[in-house]
Amino acid sequence: MNRLKIISLGLVLLIVNIACQNEVPDYEEGREAVFVNNPYPTNIETLRVLAIGNSFTDDATSYLCTIADRGGIDPERYCLYTIAHPAASISHFIEVYRNNSQVKANVYGGHIIMNSVGTLADIMEL
Numbered sequence: 001m002n003r004l005k006i007i008s009l010g011l012v013l014l015i016v017n018i019a020c021q022n023e024v025p026d027y028e029e030g031r032e033a034v035f036v037n038n039p040y041p042t043n044i045e046t047l048r049v050l051a052i053g054n055s056f057t058d059d060a061t062s063y064l065c066t067i068a069d070r071g072g073i074d075p076e077r078y079c080l081y082t083i084a085h086p087a088a089s090i091s092h093f094i095e096v097y098r099n100n101s102q103v104k105a106n107v108y109g110g111h112i113i114m115n116s117v118g119t120l121a122d123i124m125e126l
Contacts, residue, residue: 046112047078050105050124052093057084065109079110083123096120 047068051061064080083105085092096103097120105116105123115123 079112080108081105
């Protein structure tokens with residue numbers, strides 16, 4: 001349970017961090033925009049995002065693929081999956097995790113393939 005809370009909090013902080021970046025990029029003609037405080041991890045091989053929640057989860061992640069693409073992240077190096085149940089609370093997903101209930105994750109972007117059907121532990125590869 002603690003691991004699920006930590007992962008959920010990390011995802012919220014990632015989304016908030018990306019959403020709060022409103023700096024004007026340095027731009028030269030013929031070159032791509034470069035953000036001074038780029039929020040994307042640059043020293044990792046892959047980035048896998050699994051957002052879990054209710055319909056607000058879909059709203060919060062709807063632009064992440066566009067942001068990643070425009071930020072220059074290679075789609076071969078990331079994926080975005082969501083598991084969203086209407087009006088679900090975090091306690092709902094804690095029960096789903098504890099009961100090893102089957103869920104389906106929806107693919108929103110990127111080309112990395114994750115397990116998208118199974119228990120939360122299976123999908124998160126715990």
